Amino acid sequence: MKNMIFFMLAMSMLLLAACSSSNGNLTMQAKIDSLQKQLNDTYKPGLGEFMSGIQVHHEKLFFAGQHGNWKLADFEIHEIMESLDDIAKYSTDRPESKLVPMLNTPLDSLNASIAKKDAAGFNKNFILLTNTCNNCHHAVNYDFNKVKIPTTPPFSNQEF
Numbered sequence: 046m047k048n049m050i051f052f053m054l055a056m057s058m059l060l061l062a063a064c065s066s067s068n069g070n071l072t073m074q075a076k077i078d079s080l081q082k083q084l085n086d087t088y089k090p091g092l093g094e095f096m097s098g099i100q101v102h103h104e105k106l107f108f109a110g111q112h113g114n115w116k117l118a119d120f121e122i123h124e125i126m127e128s129l130d131d132i133a134k135y136s137t138d139r140p141e142s143k144l145v146p147m148l149n150t151p152l153d154s155l156n157a158s159i160a161k162k163d164a165a166g167f168n169k170n171f172i173l174l175t176n177t178c179n180n181c182h183h184a185v186n187y188d189f190n191k192v193k194i195p196t197t198p199p200f201s202n203q204e205f
């Protein structure tokens with residue numbers, strides 16, 4: 046009889062332990078699900094938004110270069126490079142993002158011209174960069190988005 050009571054007690058403790066641990070797993074799973082949902086709902090900019098940002102910096106970069114404002118030119122080209130890093134990080138759902146490294150060579154050349162304060166080199170390499178933007182747009186069937194050498198400064202409230 047004593048053995049029987051002991052056995053029953055041991056069994057109910059085991060059952061209790063099993064129950065509470067499966068409950069623990071359930072709440073953990075619910076937490077993971079809710080975090081996953083929050084993650085999925087987190088806003089992240091789309092490729093088109095990154096491109097619109099790049100468009101502005103491309104234009105500012107040009108006018109900085111035209112005015113020999115090399116510090117601003119250096120800043121603007123790095124803004125473009127940061128956006129390209131963001132595309133690699135956040136736009137993995139877009140197969141086009143794999144083509145971004147095609148900008149590396151023109152960006153390197155333009156960076157070198159800015160470092161040397163070389164206006165002629167800047168103009169040549171700015172054309173090379175712009176042509177490469179369009180080469181990608183062509184390659185991914187967005188060639189209706191044609192980038193060109195700007196003609197007027199984009200903003201009246203910033204000095205170039």
Ligand code: HEC
Nearest residue numbers: 092093096097099100103141144145178181182187190192
């Ligand atoms: C890896 C390929 C690729 C490269 C390189 C690239 N683009 Fe794009 N660009 C795209 C794609 C794809 C879109 C369309 C995005 C979308 O779906 O909204 C686009 C769209 C644009 C748009 C249209 C945005 C709008 O809403 O009107 C502009 C402007 C633009 N790109 C500028 C540039 C500039 C400037 C460069 C070079 C500094 C560049 N792009 C380089 C792929 C590229």
